[in-house]
Amino acid sequence: MQVIILPTPKDVALHAANKVVDVIIKKTRPVLGLATGSTPIALYNELVCRHQAGRLSFKSIRTFNLDEYIGIDEDHKQSYRSFMNRYLFDLVDIDLTNTHVPAATSLDPDVLNHNAVLYDAKISAAGGIDLQILGIGTNGHIGFNEPTSSFSSRTRIKTLSESTIAANKRFFMADEFQPYLAITMGIGTILESREILLMATGKEKASAVKDMIEGPLSSMCPASILQQHEKAIIILDEEAASSLTLKEYYLWCETKRQQLHKGNCV
Ligand code: GLP
DSSP: OEEEEESSHHHHHHHHHHHHHHHHHHOSSOEEEEOOSSTTHHHHHHHHHHHHTTSOOOTTOEEEESEEEESSOTTSTTSHHHHHHHHTGGGSOOOGGGEEOOOOOOOOHHHHHHHHHHHHHHHHHTTOOSEEEEOOOTTSOBTTBOTTOOTTOOSEEEEOOHHHHHHHGGGSOTTSOOOOEEEEOOHHHHHTSSEEEEEEOSGGGHHHHHHHHHSOOBTTBGGGGGGGOTTEEEEEETTTTTTOTTHHHHHHHHHHHHHHHTTOOO
């Protein structure tokens, strides 16, 4: 794991945007894994700004989102499809047919299961994901892989935990149906990505971040499995990093890594 600690959420978004652009320019037909939630919004804003400034095109990019709610339509304001259209896809030159979000509008479990299996097949057919963007839930979930999810799980239906439903309540109106089921990429699916970039900001993520980076590998903190990924970058703001025991060491490593890159290591 490469742990990068930066002063503010804005710095986290800028650093993440640089990493996304690095991947995009190195590949002819890049495949990005995308996340929703409030954390990646600043990253998407930055990518949109770079596109509007003529510095970034999404024409060759294919995307796969982590998850989608079951029980609301695609055009519902809180569906992850509309989230992605609103914050990224409608604002850049991406071909919408190259964007994928799990198909979760059916209420038939057989159809949903079939869609989930098909989703993994589509990712494979695209050649796999080059860079997967992740956020983290306060209970350590990634995508909607809640605590006790299998580390080798594939894309499937998951029941959301009470704490996740409570955390996401803020997005729904008081009298509105709030989904408690979702289709999510499995942890095994996520781990197949060639690189992973997880962002976390704010004090409320500090405990999950500590469990992810310094805790034991445990399905009680699904994100802890990222310790086993060969190329996982964790970008944190000061608050999200505030409970880390080895915080000074991670800061030291980054300083030294930058010196090495500048050819200035002795
Ligand atoms: C949802 C998403 C996750 C996201 C999490 C945290 O549960 N399925 O992918 O990481 O929310 O969201 P936020 O960034 O709003 O804290």
